[in-house]
Amino acid sequence: MATTYATIDITSTDIADNSISVSNRATLTTAGTDTGITETTGLARVKTSSGSNTILLDHGLTSGVAADVTADKSAKVYIRNTNDRGDGTKYVTILIVTREIGRLYGGDWMLIPWSGGSGEDIEYTASDTTETTLEYCVFYE
């Protein structure tokens, strides 16, 4: 059994009168157990210079990095836009199939659970044709 920790720290000294510091550590386990997740795609990197909608993680395919992800379990997906922020107008939109989740501006990251049980692919669309690099990693069972 492997042990994988995911830790988040959210800090601000000036968004409110008092400082905010939120810290949380999760142990990535298989669904409904305390057994550590043992499979990962490893950290991958993709470049895009297209403003078209593109599938990043195709759930249900018999090949590809997401082929072995079991649906409706406890998979987690990490994605980061490694570009510089620039003027703050360029971003990559991350979608769950056709529904927008949100925008990763340069330097932004996200960690979400991923079910994929009804063909919920994870997709992305760059805001323009500027070359953008995404790093991503799936932890799954």
Added chain:
Amino acid sequence: MATTTVTCDIVSSDLLGGSNASSELSIASDTKLYQHGTTGTGLEQLNYHRAVIPTGTNFDLIQDSAALSDKANYVYIALKNTDETDYVILSIYDKVIGRLYGGDGGGDWAFFPWSDNTTATGGVDDPSGADSSIEIQAYTHDCEIEYMLFHSGETLLTASDS
């Protein structure tokens, strides 16, 4: 202008390569939460909640709003249940994102941007219609969560007696 920093560390000494120390997994990232279209102006508005989600019903957790739509907003959700069989399903309207499970040392968490791209035509407090509200449903037992929304603005309800 506020400065909010969010860091992520994903580490494992034995997920890759067993006892081979050179195969240790370590992913570290940090970002500052800025407003759209700025080089470095931080988000200045924040909602921070703790709530108990009863089982059996899919709820709107974070309601869509025209003022939030197509902006730079960020959501943090953590499940606090310690029973590993407890979980919540997060979705955006009819698209399931995934499941957060409880855990002995603290449950799963999620952090993601939220552009609230589709705003329902109904009123701001109307949960009907296709929208981009963040939805949540608890399974096995009631689920206690903490969640935060860092945002660019939200539509406030006009008081009924105004």
